[in-house]
Amino acid sequence: SQKIEQNSEALNIQEGKTATLTCNYTNYSPAYLQWYRQDPGRGPVFLLLIRENEKEKRKERLKVTFDTTLKQSLFHITASQPADSATYLCALDVENQAGTALIFGKGTTLSVSS
Amino acid sequence: DVKVTQSSRYLVKRTGEKVFLECVQDMDHENMFWYRQDPGLGLRLIYFSYDVKMKEKGDIPEGYSVSREKKERFSLILESASTNQTSMYLCASSAGLFLYNSPLHFGNGTRLTVT
Numbered sequence: 001s002q003k004i005e006q007n008s009e010a011l012n013i014q015e016g017k018t019a020t021l022t023c024n025y026t027n028y029s030p031a032y033l034q035w036y037r038q039d040p041g042r043g044p045v046f047l048l049l050i051r052e053n054e055k056e057k058r059k060e061r062l063k064v065t066f067d068t069t070l071k072q073s074l075f076h077i078t079a080s081q082p083a084d085s086a087t088y089l090c091a092l093d094v095e096n097q098a099g100t101a102l103i104f105g106k107g108t109t110l111s112v113s114s
Numbered sequence: 115d116v117k118v119t120q121s122s123r124y125l126v127k128r129t130g131e132k133v134f135l136e137c138v139q140d141m142d143h144e145n146m147f148w149y150r151q152d153p154g155l156g157l158r159l160i161y162f163s164y165d166v167k168m169k170e171k172g173d174i175p176e177g178y179s180v181s182r183e184k185k186e187r188f189s190l191i192l193e194s195a196s197t198n199q200t201s202m203y204l205c206a207s208s209a210g211l212f213l214y215n216s217p218l219h220f221g222n223g224t225r226l227t228v229t
Contacts, residue, residue: 031214031215032214032215034217034218036218041222041223042222042223043118043204043206043220043221043222043223044157044204044218044220045220046217046218046219049215049216049217051215089156089157091218093214093215101159101162101172101173101214102147102159102214102218103159104149104156104157105156106154106155106156107156
């Protein structure tokens with residue numbers, strides 16, 4: 001069956017370190033992979049989109065990689081800050097019985113302590 | 115900045131009531147979506163629309179219907195609310211011909227409680 005897994009429900013790191021979040025998928029062949037940030041009580045906010053033919057994408061302190069052989073995306077936040085504490089969601093476009101849909105992982109909650 | 119506005123942040127309804135959740139976007143986006151978000155289950159797609167008066171079922175459409183009479187407005191309707199529809203409902207919009215090669219812009223959600 002098709003599945004998206006984000007490495008852990010929670011990740012705790014110290015300020016200044018690099019946070020690395022993992023998104024693994026099975027039985028999909030997505031053309032796009034997106035990452036979102038969600039704060040408590042708010043809707044998700046788009047961060048980055050990477051295409052299957054791109055290996056890496058960067059935006060300020062954020063970096064995303066997309067390895068279609070490993071079926072994995074890594075999301076890095078360098079020089080992390082307490083303000084980066086949030087839940088991060090990955091999302092893939094997939095074909096399912098409803099047609100093409102954007103399927104979300106359950107998220108990883110990142111806590112950055114000072 | 116794209117703004118997606120959901121009419122209510124919190125809503126409490128009784129079992130059997132007909133419930134309308136309204137969503138408006140201000141960026142002339144073609145595509146609009148309704149998701150629900152539950153602890154442990156993540157975001158699940160209920161319905162989406164890629165044009166006025168067009169609608170497509172997502173993964174969990176049962177018990178819901180939608181209406182898109184104007185491009186900027188997408189309504190989710192619970193025909194007869196049940197307690198298992200207690201959830202956070204999120205509306206989103208996106209631009210472009212293809213549904214998923216551009217970012218989704220989400221509203222801040224409506225937390226619906228059905229008692």
